[in-house]
Amino acid sequence: MSHLDDIPSTPGKFKMEKSPFIHNRLRWHWQSSLAKLSFWSFIFLAVILIFFFRSPSSNPNSQDPSRRSLRTYNWGGPAWEKRVRSSARVRSQNGFSVLVTGAAGFVGTHVSAALKKRGDGVLGLDNFNDYYDPSLKRARQALLERSRVFIVEGDINDSALLRKLFEVVAFTHVMHLAAQAGVRYAMENPGSYVHSNIAGFVSLLEVCKSANPQPAIVWASSSSVYGLNSKVPFSESDRTDQPASLYAATKKAGEEIAHTYNHIYGLSLTGLRFFTVYGPWGRPDMAYFFFTRDILKGKSIPIFEAANHGTVARDFTYIDDIVKGCLAALDTAKKSTGSGGKKKGPAQLRVYNLGNTSPVPVSELVRILERLLKIKVKRNIMKLPRNGDVQFTHANISLAQRELGYKPTTDLQAGLKKFVRWYLRFYSDGKRAVE
Numbered sequence: 324m325s326h327l328d329d330i331p332s333t334p335g336k337f338k339m340e341k342s343p344f345i346h347n348r349l350r351w352h353w354q355s356s357l358a359k360l361s362f363w364s365f366i367f368l369a370v371i372l373i374f375f376f377r378s379p380s381s382n383p384n385s386q387d388p389s390r391r392s393l394r395t396y397n398w399g400g401p402a403w404e405k406r407v408r409s410s411a412r413v414r415s416q417n418g419f420s421v422l423v424t425g426a427a428g429f430v431g432t433h434v435s436a437a438l439k440k441r442g443d444g445v446l447g448l449d450n451f452n453d454y455y456d457p458s459l460k461r462a463r464q465a466l467l468e469r470s471r472v473f474i475v476e477g478d479i480n481d482s483a484l485l486r487k488l489f490e491v492v493a494f495t496h497v498m499h500l501a502a503q504a505g506v507r508y509a510m511e512n513p514g515s516y517v518h519s520n521i522a523g524f525v526s527l528l529e530v531c532k533s534a535n536p537q538p539a540i541v542w543a544s545s546s547s548v549y550g551l552n553s554k555v556p557f558s559e560s561d562r563t564d565q566p567a568s569l570y571a572a573t574k575k576a577g578e579e580i581a582h583t584y585n586h587i588y589g590l591s592l593t594g595l596r597f598f599t600v601y602g603p604w605g606r607p608d609m610a611y612f613f614f615t616r617d618i619l620k621g622k623s624i625p626i627f628e629a630a631n632h633g634t635v636a637r638d639f640t641y642i643d644d645i646v647k648g649c650l651a652a653l654d655t656a657k658k659s660t661g662s663g664g665k666k667k668g669p670a671q672l673r674v675y676n677l678g679n680t681s682p683v684p685v686s687e688l689v690r691i692l693e694r695l696l697k698i699k700v701k702r703n704i705m706k707l708p709r710n711g712d713v714q715f716t717h718a719n720i721s722l723a724q725r726e727l728g729y730k731p732t733t734d735l736q737a738g739l740k741k742f743v744r745w746y747l748r749f750y751s752d753g754k755r756a757v758e
């Protein structure tokens with residue numbers, strides 16, 4: 324018999340000898356493949372987890388600020404809805420039910436507290452981004468919690484959240500103060516301005532226009548829309564087509580967007596052009612705030628100066644005056660005329676300057692701080708950088724005076740005194756006396 328005789332005619336019928344040696348080898352093979360599979364699955368999972376946790380959208384301390392507000396927030400559920408409803412409940416006759424965006428911000432906190440105090444229902448919304456120290460925003464939140472104002476954590480770009488809020492509460496008014504603020508930072512992170520001041524505003528208006536009833540909206544524009552204008556004081560009827568910063572351009576865009584939503588959907592819209600607002604609980608990115616911090620640390624203070632030793636000045640406006648202007652704008656706002664996305668008639672569209680009408684040079688601001696803090700300031704006079712700053716601002720407030728009864732009463736000296744007192748108490752337990 325040749326060796327070919329052992330080969331079966333049909334290979335499929337070939338039966339392997341079951342030797343113990345082969346069996347063990349097979350088992351070893353199988354176990355080693357399983358180990359390899361587990362090992363690589365583990366590596367794969369680890370890579371996904373590392374990627375997920377390092378991804379900017381899920382990391383609140385992300386270094387990429389343009390993505391800060393893409394974080395996901397927890398909202399919803401019966402307990403959450405109960406808090407929302409209770410915070411927005413009106414407690415005075417003919418009171419409003421107001422959604423305040425940017426409620427953990429400087430102006431937002433003050434306006435929310437003032438509305439709540441007079442019996443209006445107030446619900447805050449804020450994304451607590453890290454443009455400046457979020458612990459200050461948390462402290463403002465704690466302050467509002469004591470007045471029973473709840474701040475929902477979320478972004479104005481989150482339409483589902485906004486729709487939910489309007490489902491739970493029939494807001495009569497929206498005070499829209501959430502924004503990417505700051506003039507100089509716009510060169511560092513332009514995307515964040517487009518995200519908050521344009522996309523975010525549109526997202527809010529989309530939900531407002533579809534709400535039934537539609538709320539009346541008062542929102543924060545800026546003195547920066549006057550850009551490179553040289554005619555002073557600035558009036559609402561002046562041109563606003565030469566912004567000096569992207570920040571100013573996004574606020575100007577907001578004014579045009581407001582016009583569109585008023586025209587198409589009958590939304591009642593009032594824009595307030597704030598002039599360099601300052602005061603207790605203020606913004607650490609603003610000059611008066613970080614000058615105070617740096618003077619206390621003995622650092623030198625960069626004071627901008629225009630060409631040929633030209634004075635740089637601002638129409639600094641104290642927060643309490645701004646709050647009065649905001650409340651007056653809400654009180655005089657007429658109802659939106661549309662409902663459920665359909666316009667039923669012409670609606671109110673307004674814009675007002677809220678300034679102080681007495682510009683003060685930055686050098687004088689520093690002199691006042693020097694006196695209040697009793698520290699000799701090391702001055703560093705610098706050329707006004709070309710990064711969005713304008714040389715001066717000065718508000719004509721006659722329109723706001725006439726139509727809102729707006730009348731600022733705090734000058735820079737008195738306002739800074741209150742700010743410094745707050746600052747020392749907040750940051751150093753009031754160990755240093757003022758004046």
Ligand SMILES: O=C(O)[C@H]1O[C@H](OP(=O)(O)OP(=O)(O)OC[C@H]2O[C@@H](n3ccc(=O)[nH]c3=O)[C@H](O)[C@@H]2O)[C@H](O)[C@@H](O)[C@@H]1O
Binds near residue numbers: 599609712
């Ligand atoms: O009025 C407004 O609409 C704007 O007011 C402020 O913008 P700004 O007036 O530039 O306020 P600061 O950044 O606090 O600057 C105040 C003054 O100090 C000057 N400055 C700033 C920084 C610095 O290092 N040195 C310095 O002299 C600026 O040129 C300016 O004249 C806010 O930051 C904006 O968000 C707001 O919209």
